[in-house]
Amino acid sequence: MVQTRDSRFPDATETGTVAFRGGQTWYRVTGDRRSASGRAPLVILHGGPGAAHNYTLAMANLARAGRVVVHYDQLGCGESTHRPDAPADFWTVELFVEELRTVVDQLGIGDRFHLLGQSWGGMLAPEVVLDDASGIQSLTICDSPASMPLWLQAANELRDQLPAEVQQTLQRHEAAGSTDDPDYAAAMKVFYDRHVCRVVPNPPEVTDSFDQIEAEPTVYHTMNGPSEFHVIGSLRDWDIVDRVGEITVPTLVVAGAHDEALPYVWQPFLDNIPGSRSHVFADSSHMPHVEQPEEFLDVVGGFLAEHD
Template identity: 35%
Template sequence: MNRRHFLSSSAALAAAACSSSLPLAAQTNPAASPDSAQTPDALNPGGIRVAGIRMVPVFGGKYKVWTKRMGAGPVKVLLLHGGPGFSHDYLEAMESFLPQAGIEMYYYDQLGCGNSDRPDDPTLWTLPRYLAEVEEVRRGLGLDHFVLYGHSWGGILAIEYALNFPQPLRGLVISNMTAGIQSYLKRTAALKTQLLPPATLTRFNAMEAAKDYDNPEYQRIVMDDLYTKMICRLQPWPEPVTRAFGRANDKIYNQMQGKSEFEVTGNLRDWERWDRLHEIKTKALTLGAAHDEMDPADMQKIASLMPNATSAICPNGSHLAMWDDQATYFHHLLAFLKAV
């Protein structure tokens, strides 16, 4: 008997042995609250309070991904984090606002990220595979008539999901993501010209041309001179943001984006969906920010091209406007979620 089979068998036996002694409240109504006892399956114990955490099988059951439910209410929101290769951690601002508003939210670490399985298999890091994973997670969590929220790379996934799986959607939020890589590159090229002094810009462009991305000087300019102005403008960064950067899976990021924030050389380089936005009929909100690496005008343009969409721009925010323009960001997000 191999270790995985032994562990799954032991968990099943333990669940069966303990079920008869559980209090009645822990055996019934598993969806009553995020911390209520859940029904068992191959990946999750039965009758155990697990703070809303559920492991969901993906890729035909070969791997599992981590999810966590917080709050309870008729509006259910599945959160797609950015990257590619980051984790849910930097979205933890959500739990200070959504549950208190009676909104049920679900964190989800994509495969290869955060608390989920992290296989070393480059064939898995593609947009079509991740799109299929979102639907597997949606089904695994039993979500129907739900709101899909996508931030940054998660916004790409959200657009793709709305185009391919519109039926379960109650609403769609695209946060801080444009609808095509060329628009993104145009914006980041303009920003580095605006934000860097001429001598620094010349040196930075020379290192980009030489693909010298691992140069400590290059990394310093990115983190100190650029990210502090267009990714998160707070000083110091909130701990969940720093934690998310520390947990990032660079192998996924490098394969899908590339080694630079300012050149897309990975398999997302040809992604463009401007010409298909009119097909998304779901009620939608686009959220942007004045100082974001995504052009706020693009966020407004996306909304104008979708039949049932509105847009809101955070005047003091950047890419992580849920942190550096928090009041504005959550004012618009909560208003949409309550009305959807």
């Protein structure tokens, strides 16, 4: 994949790789890691699983305030090593928790950093905190469920609101096991345009991430399944509700008013994490950082500044 310059985002100041599990994890740094600005770096966990960092590039604009922003492609996608032949049990939450710690330690920021996760990344981020909260100044959870059964409930609720012919197409191909059919993809696009990204046509960084999942679906299909509401992968029973009360780092939860992550899927974070707070973006769905970037930067940037 070729990294092309986009004037909407600040240029990377550094890219490189970190050795991990016999492969390489690629990272992108925006901002000067040697700067003594006093602002803790922000590390971003992308979604998917397997979507790569591209669609979160708007968050690199948080570096304009003098903060280092670190993106990386999780193993199995993007610029990192792909493992299409890895057994299904290779792809675990624990793998990706370990990868995050490997990246921050190799970059020398593991003793002080903010953590932000979007979608699947916002499921992974609290798992990181619960495993080891050392060095983590704050946690930002974007558009993410506290429970995959709750996520499926919301997805099916929204699916029932789609036009009848779209629902029929989805049902027909799921029953036949033909979710790779173009008609299924077209039906899914109706859902995506309503509840995943309402900027249509999608910006190139969003299209890049969708294209990467399509080209290399191993991680997404193994952990999630063929679509957002046909979840048959290893994450299908994932649930962190009973554990999030153990999180003590300052926590912000954000989502869009039209998000596929309906409020009840992220409410357990607010109900159980002491002092946590939320913000809902009125004109966004699952990608407020793309759909309402200025407000997103203000809300998240302000929260980070409070906890440096």
